[in-house]
Amino acid sequence: MKVGILTFHWATNYGAVLQAYALQSYLSQLYKEVKIIDYLPANHEKKFAKIFLTKRPSQIGPRILEYAKEQRFIKFRDLHLNLTDRYSSSNELQSTPPKCDAYICGSDQIWNPSFTISGEGKKTLSYFLDFGNETTARIAYAVSFGCENYPVEAAELVIPELKRFNAISVREKSGCKIIRNFGLKDPEIMPDPSLLLSSYDYDKLCDGMVSYPNNFNFFYYIHNNQQTIHEIETYFRAFFKERVISTRSSKYATISINQWLAFIKKAKTVVTNSFHGLVFSIIFKKNFIVIPVEGQLHGMNDRVYTLLNQLGLQNRLVDSCSKEKLNMALSTQIDWDQVENRIQELRKAALIFFKTSIVSTQEKNFSNI
Numbered sequence: 001m002k003v004g005i006l007t008f009h010w011a012t013n014y015g016a017v018l019q020a021y022a023l024q025s026y027l028s029q030l031y032k033e034v035k036i037i038d039y040l041p042a043n044h045e046k047k048f049a050k051i052f053l054t055k056r057p058s059q060i061g062p063r064i065l066e067y068a069k070e071q072r073f074i075k076f077r078d079l080h081l082n083l084t085d086r087y088s089s090s091n092e093l094q095s096t097p098p099k100c101d102a103y104i105c106g107s108d109q110i111w112n113p114s115f116t117i118s119g120e121g122k123k124t125l126s127y128f129l130d131f132g133n134e135t136t137a138r139i140a141y142a143v144s145f146g147c148e149n150y151p152v153e154a155a156e157l158v159i160p161e162l163k164r165f166n167a168i169s170v171r172e173k174s175g176c177k178i179i180r181n182f183g184l185k186d187p188e189i190m191p192d193p194s195l196l197l198s199s200y201d202y203d204k205l206c207d208g209m210v211s212y213p214n215n216f217n218f219f220y221y222i223h224n225n226q227q228t229i230h231e232i233e234t235y236f237r238a239f240f241k242e243r244v245i246s247t248r249s250s251k252y253a254t255i256s257i258n259q260w261l262a263f264i265k266k267a268k269t270v271v272t273n274s275f276h277g278l279v280f281s282i283i284f285k286k287n288f289i290v291i292p293v294e295g296q297l298h299g300m301n302d303r304v305y306t307l308l309n310q311l312g313l314q315n316r317l318v319d320s321c322s323k324e325k326l327n328m329a330l331s332t333q334i335d336w337d338q339v340e341n342r343i344q345e346l347r348k349a350a351l352i353f354f355k356t357s358i359v360s361t362q363e364k365n366f367s368n369i
């Protein structure tokens with residue numbers, strides 16, 4: 001059984017790369033040959049020259065940091081991801097698709113309408129597996145739309161492609177609603193691939209990461225103009241005796257994936273507005289609080305709400321810089337045995353999903369011979 005994974009493995013984002021690594025590692029235990037389809041649209045490739053192609057000089061500094069971080073990500077991908085040959089466009093995927101028995105797209109926000117409408121500067125359906133022959137299984141695992149309401153323009157493009165899928169699962173409740181509104185069968189909710197591995201599986205990625213301070217609080221947050229988590233970081237610096245380490249500082253803005261994992265693993269407390277910051281805080285059993293993303297991207301929060309509800313951790317959500325809310329969340333002990341039991345149930349559901357999806361596809365193809 002040859003399996004090809006299509007996901008956002010190329011993003012300069014810790015969670016995006018780690019969930020790709022996790023899904024590859026997990027499926028490699030089930031199937032003989034598993035590769036990540038190395039689809040990197042040419043217009044998304046980070047090149048040094050692009051740093052200076054801006055009319056806003058203030059963006060040059062952040063772009064340099066992002067480029068430096070990407071160089072570290074490249075080393076991780078080269079070392080840990082089993083990649084196919086490079087595909088730079090949807091046209092290349094369609095003309096010479098990777099030969100696989102099954103394509104699995106997911107996880108992450110691969111079905112975000114912004115990419116669907118203009119991912120390559122035009123309508124782009126690669127993440128809806130619009131390539132390959134009809135006998136290849138098409139499976140969506142824990143995919144995310146990255147929004148709560150899907151634009152009509154994008155829906156008209158993707159519904160015909162989704163009807164070709166053998167099985168569809170999503171990562172959050174809002175995804176179920178969107179699929180249902182498409183007039184398709186209700187999908188199952190599956191855990192992010194990162195949760196399919198244990199802390200022991202990630203420990204080896206932290207090996208050698210020894211030069212870390214003791215007793216520190218780790219802040220990891222994404223997106224700009226996030227006032228609440230910024231206020232909480234200011235509060236921590238003023239009233240907590242432990243050191244604060246934040247990826248918003250230029251000193252830590254370009255840390256490697258291995259370092260990022262080690263910071264979470266070794267922190268006393270993790271404060272984040274990132275879904276995968278939340279996921280790895282749970283995997284490493286850290287005291288943590290999670291802050292909703294603010295502004296126009298608030299639709300991304302459903303993935304956080306879904307996971308917190310699944311694991312009974314709703315009290316770790318803090319939506320304002322309130323001394324009372326912070327103290328209550330941080331002082332409440334987490335029942336990690338209960339959390340681990342719930343994670344094990346999610347893993348069982350994922351195993352059943354993969355086995356039934358692949359088996360039913362094989363039976364269908366055999367009957368058509």
